[in-house]
Amino acid sequence: MKNLIAFLLFAISFLFISAPSKACDLCGCGAGSYYLGVMPQFQKNFVGLRYRSASFDSHLGGTGNYSSLFETQERFYTAEVWARFYPTPKLQLLAFLPYQWNFQDENNKTKSLSGMADASVIAQYEILNTTNDTISQTFEHNFFVGGGVKLPTGKSNFDEEDVLQVANPNFQLGTGSTDFLLTSQYTIRYKKLGLTADFSYKINTENSTDYRFGNRVSSNATLFYVKQIGRFGFMPTVGTYYENSQKDKRKEKTVFDTGGNLFNAVLGTQIYTGRFMFGVSYHTPLSQNLANQKIKANDRLMIQTAFLF
Template identity: 30%
Template structure:
Protein backbone atom coordinates (compact mmCIF):
# COMPACT_ATOMS: atom_id res chain seq x y z
CA UNK A 1 0.00 0.00 0.00
CA UNK A 2 2.79 2.43 0.87
CA UNK A 3 4.42 1.83 -2.51
CA UNK A 4 1.14 2.79 -4.22
CA UNK A 5 0.77 5.95 -2.15
CA UNK A 6 4.37 6.90 -2.89
CA UNK A 7 3.99 6.36 -6.62
CA UNK A 8 0.83 8.46 -6.73
CA UNK A 9 2.58 11.31 -4.96
CA UNK A 10 5.70 11.46 -7.06
CA UNK A 11 3.60 11.03 -10.17
CA UNK A 12 1.70 14.20 -9.34
CA UNK A 13 4.94 16.04 -8.65
CA UNK A 14 6.43 15.00 -11.98
CA UNK A 15 3.23 15.99 -13.70
CA UNK A 16 3.76 19.53 -12.44
CA UNK A 17 7.24 19.60 -13.93
CA UNK A 18 6.37 18.26 -17.40
CA UNK A 19 3.33 20.41 -17.88
CA UNK A 20 5.25 23.57 -17.15
CA UNK A 21 5.82 26.00 -19.98
CA UNK A 22 7.00 29.57 -20.36
CA UNK A 23 5.17 30.22 -23.61
CA UNK A 24 5.26 33.94 -23.04
CA UNK A 25 9.04 33.95 -23.43
CA UNK A 26 9.18 31.51 -26.30
CA UNK A 27 9.95 28.31 -24.47
CA UNK A 28 7.98 25.25 -23.47
CA UNK A 29 9.02 22.44 -21.16
CA UNK A 30 7.50 19.23 -22.32
CA UNK A 31 3.90 18.13 -22.39
CA UNK A 32 1.57 16.85 -19.73
CA UNK A 33 2.52 13.63 -18.01
CA UNK A 34 1.29 11.73 -15.02
CA UNK A 35 4.87 10.61 -14.35
CA UNK A 36 5.32 7.96 -11.70
CA UNK A 37 1.58 7.54 -11.33
CA UNK A 38 2.02 5.35 -14.39
CA UNK A 39 4.26 2.96 -12.46
CA UNK A 40 1.36 1.30 -10.66
CA UNK A 41 0.71 -2.32 -11.40
CA UNK A 42 -2.72 -0.94 -12.30
CA UNK A 43 -3.32 1.23 -15.35
CA UNK A 44 -4.93 4.63 -14.98
CA UNK A 45 -6.77 7.56 -16.50
CA UNK A 46 -5.78 11.04 -15.38
CA UNK A 47 -7.01 14.59 -15.89
CA UNK A 48 -4.68 17.47 -14.99
CA UNK A 49 -5.19 21.24 -14.81
CA UNK A 50 -2.21 23.61 -14.89
CA UNK A 51 -2.03 27.39 -14.77
CA UNK A 52 0.75 29.97 -14.68
CA UNK A 53 1.47 33.54 -15.75
CA UNK A 54 4.01 36.20 -16.65
CA UNK A 55 3.97 39.97 -16.25
CA UNK A 56 5.89 42.51 -18.31
CA UNK A 57 9.00 43.79 -16.48
CA UNK A 58 9.96 46.72 -18.73
CA UNK A 59 8.51 50.22 -18.37
CA UNK A 60 6.62 49.88 -21.67
CA UNK A 61 5.21 46.43 -20.78
CA UNK A 62 4.28 46.77 -17.09
CA UNK A 63 0.60 46.65 -18.02
CA UNK A 64 1.01 43.39 -19.99
CA UNK A 65 -0.21 40.25 -18.23
CA UNK A 66 -0.08 36.80 -19.83
CA UNK A 67 -1.89 33.77 -18.47
CA UNK A 68 -1.46 30.21 -19.71
CA UNK A 69 -3.70 27.28 -18.87
CA UNK A 70 -3.86 23.64 -19.91
CA UNK A 71 -6.14 20.66 -19.33
CA UNK A 72 -4.38 17.36 -20.06
CA UNK A 73 -5.84 13.86 -20.32
CA UNK A 74 -3.41 10.96 -19.97
CA UNK A 75 -3.62 7.19 -20.24
CA UNK A 76 -1.18 4.59 -18.98
CA UNK A 77 -1.13 0.95 -20.13
CA UNK A 78 1.32 -1.92 -19.72
CA UNK A 79 2.27 -3.86 -22.89
CA UNK A 80 4.74 -6.14 -21.06
CA UNK A 81 6.16 -6.81 -17.61
CA UNK A 82 8.31 -3.88 -16.38
CA UNK A 83 7.34 -1.79 -19.42
CA UNK A 84 4.65 0.87 -19.65
CA UNK A 85 3.42 3.38 -22.21
CA UNK A 86 2.14 6.81 -21.29
CA UNK A 87 0.18 8.97 -23.73
CA UNK A 88 -1.19 12.46 -23.08
CA UNK A 89 -3.34 14.98 -24.97
CA UNK A 90 -3.40 18.62 -23.78
CA UNK A 91 -5.90 21.38 -24.49
CA UNK A 92 -4.41 24.85 -24.04
CA UNK A 93 -5.75 28.36 -23.76
CA UNK A 94 -3.52 31.44 -23.53
CA UNK A 95 -4.62 34.99 -22.77
CA UNK A 96 -2.95 38.40 -22.81
CA UNK A 97 -4.27 41.66 -21.39
CA UNK A 98 -2.43 44.88 -22.26
CA UNK A 99 -2.95 48.53 -23.21
CA UNK A 100 -2.90 47.41 -26.86
CA UNK A 101 -5.85 45.07 -26.35
CA UNK A 102 -6.75 41.59 -25.18
CA UNK A 103 -5.80 38.39 -27.00
CA UNK A 104 -6.88 34.76 -26.72
CA UNK A 105 -5.38 31.67 -28.37
CA UNK A 106 -6.68 28.17 -27.63
CA UNK A 107 -6.79 24.67 -29.06
CA UNK A 108 -5.40 21.14 -28.88
CA UNK A 109 -1.70 21.03 -28.00
CA UNK A 110 1.04 18.59 -28.96
CA UNK A 111 0.30 14.95 -28.12
CA UNK A 112 3.08 13.13 -26.29
CA UNK A 113 3.82 9.41 -26.00
CA UNK A 114 6.66 7.70 -24.12
CA UNK A 115 7.85 4.13 -23.60
CA UNK A 116 9.25 3.53 -20.12
CA UNK A 117 11.28 0.73 -18.54
CA UNK A 118 11.36 -0.15 -14.84
CA UNK A 119 15.07 -0.66 -14.09
CA UNK A 120 15.07 -1.19 -10.31
CA UNK A 121 12.20 -1.93 -7.95
CA UNK A 122 13.69 -3.25 -4.71
CA UNK A 123 12.68 -3.33 -1.07
CA UNK A 124 14.93 -4.09 1.91
CA UNK A 125 13.08 -4.26 5.21
CA UNK A 126 11.66 -0.73 5.74
CA UNK A 127 13.65 0.78 2.85
CA UNK A 128 12.78 0.71 -0.84
CA UNK A 129 14.44 2.04 -3.99
CA UNK A 130 12.87 2.59 -7.40
CA UNK A 131 14.36 3.68 -10.73
CA UNK A 132 12.90 3.90 -14.22
CA UNK A 133 13.86 5.51 -17.52
CA UNK A 134 11.79 6.46 -20.54
CA UNK A 135 11.98 8.03 -23.99
CA UNK A 136 9.44 9.11 -26.55
CA UNK A 137 8.15 11.85 -28.83
CA UNK A 138 6.07 14.96 -28.63
CA UNK A 139 4.08 14.98 -31.87
CA UNK A 140 3.29 18.03 -34.06
CA UNK A 141 -0.46 17.99 -33.47
CA UNK A 142 -0.95 21.50 -32.06
CA UNK A 143 -1.31 24.66 -34.11
CA UNK A 144 1.74 26.84 -34.86
CA UNK A 145 1.39 30.19 -36.65
CA UNK A 146 4.28 32.63 -37.06
CA UNK A 147 1.78 35.38 -37.87
CA UNK A 148 0.97 35.66 -34.17
CA UNK A 149 3.97 37.97 -33.95
CA UNK A 150 2.03 40.52 -35.99
CA UNK A 151 -0.51 40.63 -33.17
CA UNK A 152 2.29 41.47 -30.72
CA UNK A 153 2.29 37.92 -29.37
CA UNK A 154 5.34 35.65 -28.97
CA UNK A 155 5.47 32.62 -31.27
CA UNK A 156 5.03 30.24 -28.36
CA UNK A 157 1.63 31.70 -27.63
CA UNK A 158 0.66 29.00 -30.13
CA UNK A 159 -0.88 25.83 -28.76
CA UNK A 160 1.75 23.64 -30.44
CA UNK A 161 5.29 23.62 -31.80
CA UNK A 162 4.53 21.76 -35.06
CA UNK A 163 7.84 19.97 -34.55
CA UNK A 164 8.89 16.41 -33.77
CA UNK A 165 10.44 16.59 -30.31
CA UNK A 166 12.29 13.64 -28.69
CA UNK A 167 11.95 13.49 -24.91
CA UNK A 168 13.81 11.51 -22.23
CA UNK A 169 13.44 11.24 -18.48
CA UNK A 170 14.63 9.34 -15.41
CA UNK A 171 12.61 8.91 -12.22
CA UNK A 172 14.15 7.68 -8.96
CA UNK A 173 13.02 7.64 -5.36
CA UNK A 174 14.18 6.26 -2.04
CA UNK A 175 11.82 5.62 0.87
CA UNK A 176 12.23 4.72 4.51
CA UNK A 177 8.95 3.84 6.22
CA UNK A 178 6.68 6.84 5.55
CA UNK A 179 9.46 9.23 4.53
CA UNK A 180 10.74 9.51 0.96
CA UNK A 181 12.90 11.54 -1.41
CA UNK A 182 12.42 11.90 -5.16
CA UNK A 183 14.85 12.90 -7.92
CA UNK A 184 13.70 13.29 -11.54
CA UNK A 185 15.63 14.88 -14.44
CA UNK A 186 14.21 15.22 -17.97
CA UNK A 187 15.18 16.64 -21.37
CA UNK A 188 13.52 17.62 -24.63
CA UNK A 189 14.94 18.50 -28.04
CA UNK A 190 13.03 19.84 -31.05
CA UNK A 191 13.70 19.51 -34.76
CA UNK A 192 13.11 22.46 -37.08
CA UNK A 193 9.43 22.71 -37.99
CA UNK A 194 7.80 23.40 -41.37
CA UNK A 195 8.14 27.16 -40.77
CA UNK A 196 11.92 26.69 -40.33
CA UNK A 197 11.64 27.60 -36.66
CA UNK A 198 13.49 25.55 -34.05
CA UNK A 199 12.66 25.60 -30.36
CA UNK A 200 15.49 25.53 -27.85
CA UNK A 201 16.71 22.51 -25.93
CA UNK A 202 14.88 22.09 -22.61
CA UNK A 203 16.23 20.58 -19.40
CA UNK A 204 14.47 20.21 -16.08
CA UNK A 205 14.97 18.47 -12.76
CA UNK A 206 13.32 18.33 -9.37
CA UNK A 207 13.96 16.89 -5.97
CA UNK A 208 11.21 16.39 -3.43
CA UNK A 209 10.69 15.28 0.17
CA UNK A 210 7.37 13.68 1.11
CA UNK A 211 5.74 11.87 4.01
CA UNK A 212 2.80 9.48 3.75
CA UNK A 213 0.11 9.63 6.46
CA UNK A 214 -2.12 6.57 6.35
CA UNK A 215 -5.50 7.49 7.85
CA UNK A 216 -7.19 4.15 7.17
CA UNK A 217 -6.88 1.16 4.85
CA UNK A 218 -8.41 3.07 1.94
CA UNK A 219 -7.60 6.69 2.82
CA UNK A 220 -4.24 8.49 3.00
CA UNK A 221 -2.81 12.02 2.87
CA UNK A 222 0.73 12.84 1.70
CA UNK A 223 2.20 16.36 2.03
CA UNK A 224 5.35 17.21 0.08
CA UNK A 225 7.81 20.03 -0.57
CA UNK A 226 10.83 20.50 -2.80
CA UNK A 227 12.62 22.32 -5.58
CA UNK A 228 12.19 22.44 -9.35
CA UNK A 229 14.81 23.71 -11.83
CA UNK A 230 14.46 24.34 -15.56
CA UNK A 231 16.79 25.64 -18.25
CA UNK A 232 15.64 26.40 -21.79
CA UNK A 233 17.98 27.38 -24.62
CA UNK A 234 17.05 30.21 -26.99
CA UNK A 235 14.98 29.46 -30.08
CA UNK A 236 16.34 29.83 -33.62
CA UNK A 237 13.99 31.60 -36.03
CA UNK A 238 13.50 31.11 -39.78
CA UNK A 239 16.33 33.60 -40.48
CA UNK A 240 18.79 31.42 -38.60
CA UNK A 241 19.07 33.91 -35.74
CA UNK A 242 18.17 33.68 -32.08
CA UNK A 243 14.54 34.65 -31.52
CA UNK A 244 14.09 37.70 -29.30
CA UNK A 245 12.54 37.03 -25.92
CA UNK A 246 13.39 33.33 -25.73
CA UNK A 247 15.49 31.32 -23.32
CA UNK A 248 15.06 30.92 -19.58
CA UNK A 249 16.42 29.67 -16.29
CA UNK A 250 13.90 29.02 -13.55
CA UNK A 251 13.95 27.91 -9.92
CA UNK A 252 10.74 27.09 -8.05
CA UNK A 253 9.85 26.06 -4.52
CA UNK A 254 7.15 23.39 -4.67
CA UNK A 255 4.57 22.56 -2.01
CA UNK A 256 1.46 20.45 -2.14
CA UNK A 257 -0.48 17.52 -0.83
CA UNK A 258 -1.92 14.30 -2.16
CA UNK A 259 -5.14 12.54 -1.10
CA UNK A 260 -6.01 8.94 -2.00
CA UNK A 261 -9.36 7.23 -1.42
CA UNK A 262 -9.84 3.73 -2.82
CA UNK A 263 -8.98 3.97 -6.55
CA UNK A 264 -9.21 7.77 -6.72
CA UNK A 265 -6.31 10.15 -6.19
CA UNK A 266 -6.46 13.96 -5.99
CA UNK A 267 -3.48 16.31 -5.85
CA UNK A 268 -2.98 20.07 -5.44
CA UNK A 269 0.38 21.80 -5.97
CA UNK A 270 1.79 25.33 -5.86
CA UNK A 271 5.16 26.44 -7.27
CA UNK A 272 6.67 29.79 -6.27
CA UNK A 273 9.55 31.21 -8.38
CA UNK A 274 12.88 32.47 -7.00
CA UNK A 275 16.17 33.40 -8.69
CA UNK A 276 14.54 32.96 -12.10
CA UNK A 277 15.26 34.72 -15.39
CA UNK A 278 12.88 34.60 -18.35
CA UNK A 279 13.14 36.31 -21.75
CA UNK A 280 16.31 38.16 -20.73
CA UNK A 281 14.43 39.62 -17.73
CA UNK A 282 11.80 41.24 -19.94
CA UNK A 283 9.09 39.36 -18.04
CA UNK A 284 8.56 38.32 -14.44
CA UNK A 285 7.39 34.79 -13.68
CA UNK A 286 4.39 34.26 -11.42
CA UNK A 287 3.42 31.25 -9.34
CA UNK A 288 2.27 27.98 -10.91
CA UNK A 289 -0.74 25.98 -9.78
CA UNK A 290 -1.75 22.44 -10.66
CA UNK A 291 -4.61 20.10 -9.80
CA UNK A 292 -4.91 16.47 -10.85
CA UNK A 293 -7.48 13.70 -10.53
CA UNK A 294 -6.51 10.10 -11.27
CA UNK A 295 -8.56 6.92 -11.48
CA UNK A 296 -6.72 3.60 -11.09
CA UNK A 297 -8.08 0.50 -12.76
Protein backbone atom coordinates in the same frame (compact mmCIF):
# COMPACT_ATOMS: atom_id res chain seq x y z
CA MET B 1 17.76 7.66 10.08
CA LYS B 2 20.71 10.07 9.88
CA ASN B 3 21.99 8.13 6.86
CA LEU B 4 18.58 8.48 5.19
CA ILE B 5 18.46 12.27 5.71
CA ALA B 6 22.00 12.66 4.41
CA PHE B 7 21.17 10.59 1.34
CA LEU B 8 18.01 12.61 0.57
CA LEU B 9 19.87 15.93 0.86
CA PHE B 10 22.63 14.60 -1.38
CA ALA B 11 20.09 13.40 -3.98
CA ILE B 12 18.35 16.79 -4.11
CA SER B 13 21.67 18.63 -4.44
CA PHE B 14 22.95 16.27 -7.13
CA LEU B 15 19.83 16.72 -9.21
CA PHE B 16 20.61 20.39 -9.83
CA ILE B 17 24.41 20.39 -10.12
CA SER B 18 24.63 20.04 -13.90
CA ALA B 19 21.19 21.03 -15.20
CA PRO B 20 21.75 23.17 -18.57
CA SER B 21 12.57 26.88 -18.82
CA LYS B 22 10.56 26.73 -21.37
CA ALA B 23 11.85 28.49 -24.41
CA CYS B 24 10.77 32.03 -23.67
CA ASP B 25 10.18 34.76 -26.21
CA LEU B 26 9.71 38.41 -25.26
CA CYS B 27 6.02 38.01 -24.44
CA GLY B 28 5.95 34.80 -22.42
CA CYS B 29 6.06 31.04 -22.35
CA GLY B 30 3.54 28.44 -23.37
CA ALA B 31 3.90 26.44 -26.58
CA GLY B 32 4.91 22.82 -26.28
CA SER B 33 4.97 22.64 -22.49
CA TYR B 34 4.63 19.39 -20.58
CA TYR B 35 5.10 18.34 -16.97
CA LEU B 36 5.67 15.00 -15.23
CA GLY B 37 5.48 15.79 -11.52
CA VAL B 38 4.63 13.29 -8.78
CA MET B 39 3.01 10.17 -10.25
CA PRO B 40 0.24 8.16 -8.55
CA GLN B 41 0.98 4.82 -6.90
CA PHE B 42 3.88 2.85 -8.32
CA GLN B 43 3.15 -0.16 -10.59
CA LYS B 44 -0.51 0.71 -11.19
CA ASN B 45 -2.24 1.73 -14.40
CA PHE B 46 -4.26 4.92 -14.28
CA VAL B 47 -6.19 7.39 -16.38
CA GLY B 48 -7.21 10.85 -15.22
CA LEU B 49 -7.47 14.58 -15.74
CA ARG B 50 -5.11 17.41 -14.83
CA TYR B 51 -5.57 21.18 -14.75
CA ARG B 52 -2.60 23.56 -14.86
CA SER B 53 -2.42 27.35 -14.80
CA ALA B 54 0.56 29.65 -15.31
CA SER B 55 1.07 33.33 -16.06
CA PHE B 56 3.96 35.59 -17.08
CA ASP B 57 4.53 39.36 -17.03
CA SER B 58 6.79 40.92 -19.63
CA HIS B 59 8.22 44.35 -20.51
CA LEU B 60 11.07 45.79 -22.57
CA GLY B 61 13.27 46.78 -19.63
CA GLY B 62 15.24 44.36 -17.49
CA THR B 63 14.72 43.94 -13.74
CA GLY B 64 16.98 46.91 -12.96
CA ASN B 65 15.55 49.07 -15.74
CA TYR B 66 11.81 48.55 -15.69
CA SER B 67 9.81 49.97 -18.59
CA SER B 68 6.04 49.95 -19.06
CA LEU B 69 6.55 50.04 -22.84
CA PHE B 70 4.75 47.04 -24.37
CA GLU B 71 3.99 45.70 -20.90
CA THR B 72 1.91 42.55 -21.23
CA GLN B 73 0.61 39.61 -19.24
CA GLU B 74 0.12 36.15 -20.67
CA ARG B 75 -2.07 33.53 -19.02
CA PHE B 76 -2.07 29.83 -19.91
CA TYR B 77 -4.71 27.37 -18.72
CA THR B 78 -4.37 23.67 -19.62
CA ALA B 79 -6.73 20.75 -19.12
CA GLU B 80 -5.27 17.42 -20.12
CA VAL B 81 -6.00 13.72 -20.11
CA TRP B 82 -3.06 11.82 -18.69
CA ALA B 83 -2.56 8.09 -18.35
CA ARG B 84 -0.06 5.38 -17.47
CA PHE B 85 -0.20 1.79 -18.71
CA TYR B 86 2.06 -1.21 -18.05
CA PRO B 87 2.10 -3.52 -21.12
CA THR B 88 4.74 -5.57 -19.25
CA PRO B 89 5.76 -5.44 -15.55
CA LYS B 90 8.95 -3.47 -16.34
CA LEU B 91 7.68 -1.12 -19.08
CA GLN B 92 5.45 1.87 -18.39
CA LEU B 93 3.85 4.03 -21.08
CA LEU B 94 2.83 7.61 -20.23
CA ALA B 95 0.51 9.71 -22.40
CA PHE B 96 -0.54 13.38 -22.15
CA LEU B 97 -3.29 14.90 -24.32
CA PRO B 98 -3.77 18.62 -23.47
CA TYR B 99 -6.34 21.25 -24.39
CA GLN B 100 -5.24 24.83 -23.84
CA TRP B 101 -6.65 28.33 -23.38
CA ASN B 102 -4.16 31.20 -23.92
CA PHE B 103 -4.78 34.88 -23.13
CA GLN B 104 -2.57 37.91 -23.71
CA ASP B 105 -3.46 41.22 -22.04
CA GLU B 106 -1.88 44.35 -23.51
CA ASN B 107 -3.02 48.00 -23.61
CA ASN B 108 -6.43 47.09 -22.13
CA LYS B 109 -6.99 44.59 -24.94
CA THR B 110 -7.05 40.81 -24.71
CA LYS B 111 -6.10 38.38 -27.46
CA SER B 112 -6.86 34.70 -27.05
CA LEU B 113 -6.35 31.27 -28.56
CA SER B 114 -7.86 27.94 -27.57
CA GLY B 115 -7.73 24.40 -28.84
CA MET B 116 -5.83 21.15 -28.75
CA ALA B 117 -2.19 21.54 -27.70
CA ASP B 118 0.78 19.25 -28.36
CA ALA B 119 0.38 15.65 -27.17
CA SER B 120 3.25 13.64 -25.69
CA VAL B 121 3.95 9.91 -25.37
CA ILE B 122 6.76 8.52 -23.19
CA ALA B 123 8.01 4.96 -22.68
CA GLN B 124 10.14 4.15 -19.61
CA TYR B 125 11.86 0.89 -18.71
CA GLU B 126 12.48 -0.19 -15.13
CA ILE B 127 16.16 -1.01 -14.61
CA LEU B 128 16.08 -1.15 -10.80
CA ASN B 129 13.41 -2.29 -8.35
CA THR B 130 13.89 -3.59 -4.82
CA THR B 131 10.27 -3.17 -3.70
CA ASN B 132 9.43 -6.81 -4.48
CA ASP B 133 12.47 -8.41 -2.80
CA THR B 134 11.70 -10.98 -0.13
CA ILE B 135 14.70 -9.88 1.97
CA SER B 136 13.87 -6.87 4.12
CA GLN B 137 15.40 -3.71 2.64
CA THR B 138 16.48 -0.59 4.55
CA PHE B 139 15.71 1.38 1.40
CA GLU B 140 13.12 0.42 -1.20
CA HIS B 141 13.66 2.09 -4.52
CA ASN B 142 13.05 1.93 -8.26
CA PHE B 143 14.60 3.62 -11.26
CA PHE B 144 13.17 4.15 -14.76
CA VAL B 145 14.84 5.46 -17.90
CA GLY B 146 13.30 6.08 -21.29
CA GLY B 147 12.25 8.55 -23.91
CA GLY B 148 9.38 9.78 -25.96
CA VAL B 149 8.04 12.14 -28.54
CA LYS B 150 6.02 15.37 -28.50
CA LEU B 151 3.71 15.51 -31.50
CA PRO B 152 2.65 18.69 -33.37
CA THR B 153 -1.06 18.21 -32.61
CA GLY B 154 -1.47 21.83 -31.49
CA LYS B 155 -2.09 24.55 -34.07
CA SER B 156 0.88 26.79 -34.83
CA ASN B 157 0.46 29.49 -37.47
CA PHE B 158 2.77 32.21 -36.16
CA ASP B 159 3.64 34.85 -38.76
CA GLU B 160 5.79 37.72 -37.56
CA GLU B 161 4.47 39.88 -40.43
CA ASP B 162 0.85 39.55 -39.24
CA VAL B 163 0.28 42.45 -36.83
CA LEU B 164 -3.25 41.29 -36.00
CA GLN B 165 -2.14 38.16 -34.16
CA VAL B 166 -0.06 37.74 -31.00
CA ALA B 167 3.52 38.55 -31.94
CA ASN B 168 5.04 35.61 -30.12
CA PRO B 169 5.63 32.02 -31.27
CA ASN B 170 5.34 30.80 -27.67
CA PHE B 171 1.73 31.95 -27.52
CA GLN B 172 0.68 29.41 -30.16
CA LEU B 173 -1.12 26.25 -29.07
CA GLY B 174 1.76 24.13 -30.32
CA THR B 175 5.33 24.43 -31.55
CA GLY B 176 4.59 23.08 -35.04
CA SER B 177 7.46 20.61 -34.67
CA THR B 178 8.01 17.00 -33.70
CA ASP B 179 10.27 17.01 -30.65
CA PHE B 180 12.02 14.26 -28.71
CA LEU B 181 12.28 13.55 -24.97
CA LEU B 182 14.86 11.74 -22.84
CA THR B 183 13.56 11.01 -19.35
CA SER B 184 14.35 9.26 -16.07
CA GLN B 185 12.51 8.74 -12.77
CA TYR B 186 13.87 7.61 -9.41
CA THR B 187 11.95 6.91 -6.21
CA ILE B 188 13.34 5.84 -2.84
CA ARG B 189 11.27 5.16 0.25
CA TYR B 190 12.11 4.35 3.86
CA LYS B 191 9.02 3.32 5.81
CA LYS B 192 6.64 6.31 5.35
CA LEU B 193 9.21 8.84 4.13
CA GLY B 194 10.50 9.01 0.57
CA LEU B 195 12.00 10.99 -2.26
CA THR B 196 10.99 11.01 -5.91
CA ALA B 197 12.93 12.77 -8.65
CA ASP B 198 12.59 13.03 -12.40
CA PHE B 199 14.84 14.47 -15.08
CA SER B 200 14.03 15.18 -18.73
CA TYR B 201 15.79 16.63 -21.73
CA LYS B 202 13.66 17.92 -24.62
CA ILE B 203 15.26 18.08 -28.07
CA ASN B 204 13.35 20.44 -30.35
CA THR B 205 13.35 20.41 -34.14
CA GLU B 206 12.66 23.15 -36.66
CA ASN B 207 9.06 23.75 -37.71
CA SER B 208 7.66 24.69 -41.11
CA THR B 209 8.28 28.42 -40.50
CA ASP B 210 12.01 27.80 -39.87
CA TYR B 211 11.64 28.44 -36.14
CA ARG B 212 13.25 26.13 -33.58
CA PHE B 213 12.66 26.43 -29.85
CA GLY B 214 15.70 25.97 -27.63
CA ASN B 215 16.36 22.54 -26.16
CA ARG B 216 15.22 22.30 -22.56
CA VAL B 217 16.23 20.53 -19.37
CA SER B 218 13.71 20.15 -16.53
CA SER B 219 13.80 18.30 -13.23
CA ASN B 220 11.79 17.75 -10.04
CA ALA B 221 12.90 16.61 -6.61
CA THR B 222 10.10 15.93 -4.12
CA LEU B 223 10.05 14.66 -0.54
CA PHE B 224 6.86 12.85 0.47
CA TYR B 225 5.32 11.33 3.57
CA VAL B 226 2.61 8.65 3.56
CA LYS B 227 -0.10 8.61 6.24
CA GLN B 228 -3.15 6.31 6.37
CA ILE B 229 -6.26 7.58 8.18
CA GLY B 230 -9.18 5.19 7.87
CA ARG B 231 -10.07 4.69 4.22
CA PHE B 232 -7.94 7.65 3.12
CA GLY B 233 -4.26 7.77 2.35
CA PHE B 234 -2.59 11.17 2.56
CA MET B 235 0.73 12.03 0.92
CA PRO B 236 1.91 15.61 1.59
CA THR B 237 4.86 16.69 -0.55
CA VAL B 238 7.49 19.43 -0.58
CA GLY B 239 10.12 19.91 -3.24
CA THR B 240 11.72 21.90 -5.99
CA TYR B 241 11.30 22.25 -9.74
CA TYR B 242 13.98 23.52 -12.14
CA GLU B 243 13.88 24.25 -15.86
CA ASN B 244 16.42 25.73 -18.22
CA SER B 245 16.32 26.26 -21.97
CA GLN B 246 18.70 27.34 -24.66
CA LYS B 247 17.85 30.29 -26.88
CA ASP B 248 15.48 29.86 -29.81
CA LYS B 249 16.58 30.09 -33.42
CA ARG B 250 14.79 31.58 -36.43
CA LYS B 251 16.26 30.58 -39.79
CA GLU B 252 19.38 29.41 -37.92
CA LYS B 253 19.85 32.83 -36.32
CA THR B 254 19.65 33.20 -32.55
CA VAL B 255 16.59 34.94 -31.12
CA PHE B 256 18.22 36.85 -28.29
CA ASP B 257 15.35 37.56 -25.87
CA THR B 258 14.59 33.86 -25.43
CA GLY B 259 15.71 31.05 -23.16
CA GLY B 260 16.55 31.24 -19.49
CA ASN B 261 16.05 29.41 -16.24
CA LEU B 262 13.49 29.11 -13.47
CA PHE B 263 13.74 27.54 -10.00
CA ASN B 264 10.50 26.93 -8.06
CA ALA B 265 9.55 25.73 -4.61
CA VAL B 266 6.65 23.27 -4.74
CA LEU B 267 4.11 22.35 -2.05
CA GLY B 268 1.37 19.81 -2.55
CA THR B 269 -0.57 16.80 -1.39
CA GLN B 270 -2.19 13.68 -2.80
CA ILE B 271 -5.21 11.91 -1.32
CA TYR B 272 -6.07 8.27 -2.08
CA THR B 273 -9.29 6.41 -1.40
CA GLY B 274 -10.05 3.09 -3.05
CA ARG B 275 -9.15 3.42 -6.72
CA PHE B 276 -9.29 7.21 -6.82
CA MET B 277 -6.59 9.83 -6.34
CA PHE B 278 -6.85 13.60 -5.98
CA GLY B 279 -3.84 15.89 -5.88
CA VAL B 280 -2.93 19.55 -5.84
CA SER B 281 0.44 21.31 -6.08
CA TYR B 282 1.49 24.95 -5.93
CA HIS B 283 4.66 26.41 -7.46
CA THR B 284 6.24 29.70 -6.41
CA PRO B 285 9.46 31.03 -8.00
CA LEU B 286 12.57 31.23 -5.84
CA SER B 287 14.83 32.54 -8.61
CA GLN B 288 14.50 33.16 -12.33
CA ASN B 289 16.14 34.73 -15.34
CA LEU B 290 13.85 34.48 -18.34
CA ALA B 291 14.47 36.23 -21.67
CA ASN B 292 17.28 38.35 -20.23
CA GLN B 293 15.03 39.30 -17.29
CA LYS B 294 12.36 40.74 -19.56
CA ILE B 295 9.87 38.08 -18.40
CA LYS B 296 8.69 37.40 -14.88
CA ALA B 297 7.10 34.03 -14.09
CA ASN B 298 4.31 34.08 -11.52
CA ASP B 299 2.99 31.33 -9.24
CA ARG B 300 1.60 28.16 -10.83
CA LEU B 301 -1.17 25.79 -9.78
CA MET B 302 -1.88 22.19 -10.76
CA ILE B 303 -4.88 20.01 -9.80
CA GLN B 304 -4.98 16.36 -10.80
CA THR B 305 -7.26 13.36 -10.50
CA ALA B 306 -6.78 9.73 -11.50
CA PHE B 307 -8.58 6.40 -11.53
CA LEU B 308 -6.20 3.53 -10.64
CA PHE B 309 -6.63 0.04 -11.99
